[in-house]
Amino acid sequence: MRAVATGYNVTTTAPEIGPDDVRTKNERKRKTMRLTTLLKLLAVTLSAAISLASPSLAQSGLLKKKTKLDPITLSAGKPLADKPYELEAGKYYSLAIKADGSQEIALAGPEFFRNMWINEVVINDIEIRPLGIDSLEFDAAGEATISFIPIRPGSFILQIPKTTGETQRAIFNVKG
DSSP: OOEEEETTEEEEOOOOOOHHHHHHHHHHHHHHHHHHHHHHHHHHHHHHHHHHHOHHHHOSOGGGSEEEOOOEEEOTTSOSOSSOEEEETTOEEEEEEEEOSSSOEEEEOHHHHHTEEEEEEEETTEEEOOSOOSEEEESSSEEEEEEEEEOSOEEEEEEOTTOOOGGGEEEEEEEO
């Protein structure tokens, strides 16, 4: 665009557009349209792939279909569980942990808790939604219920800390 000054008035003339400028402008429009179409196609393909890729992603009401496991009882000198728990990754479970108050007892399992998505821990009708747990300790008689979903296959243990006896642990075998 050129501006021509004459006295106190400034007048402008139309920009000079050559055939190369028109071609460049049209090419930019076409590229923009192609990119927009490609992005729309990518978005549709991605959303279809996510909804069809895994049945666990497409399941509705996952947290409504809870399987209650046999409770763990914390009592001086008694085994925690009769047999190993057999779980399936991606399913929702509820585990009650009951202490009879015979002594102060903790239940630890950092590997267990790191490989489960913990929905909530309920203690005396108070729901706790934790970001992470390492252990639970009972100073007196009481009950805590843990609702969780195993997220990784493997074998995980909840045990009374600093004990080595087989009866002082609960084993959770998670299948993929």
